[in-house]
Amino acid sequence: MTQSVVLNNTASNAAGEGRNGFATLVFERDMAAPAETLWQAWTAPAARAVWAAPSPAVTVEFLEADTRVGGREISLCKVDGQPDMRCECGWLDLQPPLRSVNYEVISCEGETQSIALVTASIADLGESSRLSVTVQLSSLAANMEGGYRDGFNAGLDNLAGAVERTMILQRVIRAPRSVVWGAWMNPETLPQWWGPDGFSCRTTRIDLCAGGEWVFDMIAPDGTVFPNHHLYTDVRPNERLSYTLLWGENGPKHADAWASFEEENGATKVTLGMVFSTAAEFQEAKGFGAVELGQQTLGKLENFIKAG
Template sequence: MYQHEAIITLEEKIVRLERTFRAPLKLVWEVWTNPLHIEKWWGPKGFTNPIVDFDFQVGGSYRIVMRSPEGIDYPVKGKFLEITPYQSFVMSDLVDEHPDEWVKEVQKIAGVTGDRSMLNSKLRVLFEETNGITKVILITEFMSNQIRDGFANSGMKEGWSQSFEKLEEEALPETNELIIEKKLSHPIENVFAAFADPTNINLWWGPNGFTTSTEFREFKVGGKWIYTMKAPDGTIYPNLVQYKEIRDCEYLEYIHGSGSTEKDDNFIVRITFTALSENHTIIKMKMTFPNSSVRNSVVDFGAIEGAHQTLSRLNQFLVTK
């Protein structure tokens, strides 16, 4: 059942928050674990995230700098303690770098004194999907019930509720869309050239274990790319790309499908290239499907994982160029 409002309950040393989203679990997981998405929604309304470092692996560190509308920074950091893909992850939440004024205010509300480390916590994030609706459960464990109550009474529910609203409005795509974003460690000219290359694109295009064979390719507006992809199990997938718009080092738009005349399986792909720095490029791939059912089935089939693997293969390919 879809529940728009966040629900908060208190347990022994724990604040539990629940909220549902009208999106498949894999898509919600993506916006929770990809730093390019996290920077859009983390923190209350009006806050921005100028720094999001997110090494999402067990033992990896994260650091998110939340900046208030007044320009005050509230850095949070920690490590990933557990990760069960598409089920849950656990992270430490350390307030070492939070402003002294914030620390004093929370301690005052909680009625405690002492080192700021007593405000550190552990956050477990769980994901559950039912009929295309995903429930996210946050379980934050504190050092004592007194500190738990201090956080609960200092706007914790309001802050997370606003973050959830931003997640839904600014990070999750429309119900018939899928958006993949990834930062590559190469200049924008090299990244775009790899997409335009008629021969070497076969060396990196496709998920891990897949091989791509091009039958015909004409990289121009109105041109076509006809190719097949062979899966690790030997299954052959025919593909037809029809280019609609090309702007050098900036934008690609094309219709993608199987090329079959017996079924209408086309969808639109829009790729935006943005130079983050001289040697870093952000790729944003936006796929628009006929309806939400088609989008959801593509997500279930592994489209998110496949797109990330393809872009990772591109990143590695460019290292050898």
């Protein structure tokens, strides 16, 4: 959330406003998505990158992203003609899918602008959810309160739009995390199980690393060919990977996606998330059965591991 805050406050910083001391700010939004979907959009680095920037004029560059207790997220917020703002978020408590606590430190050119403690609570309302965020803010160098109010409001508006086009698939696989990760991130095995029942993959290029890609065709049982291009943006062994889905080689972006792997009583909980580029694409995908087809894909992964 820091990305939205600092850039909405840049103008007031430049105007040289004085220190504002301490403030407690409260924000609340109803979200048209279940609690688990909202949790993933709130915490998953690939999803946070989708809704972080408050406007198209802002560029957010993520330098580090580690969403676990003790982990941190570091980003640079950039606007033409203005100095970069460094945003550090450290995760102090994560209780999926209901609560997170993190600290935020905002600095510019080596000078700390503010420090905040951010507590987010998610109420599960069935097919919808409610996000409540409390910010305990200490402004150190300038009046940040107005920027935080504008920034969080812009960020939560972006988040509300993102969750409406986010699809989450989960499956618990009775195998160690290293085994599940190995089946996913092996260029020889990934094409063997990827895709719904009856589909096969024909690979053109595959390089499963950050900055790598997978160019391939998915072939339906009736012979229909669906060109795909995955661009891998982040890979953390045995934990998660993030990638961009394109419609065919170097085609238009279809979605921002990620897969995470969590140990769960000797098994592995796999979460596959996708934030579609538009609400129309999400509805189209949901309409043709993307949830069911995605679960078939994870089922094929499980069967592949069992057979091995």
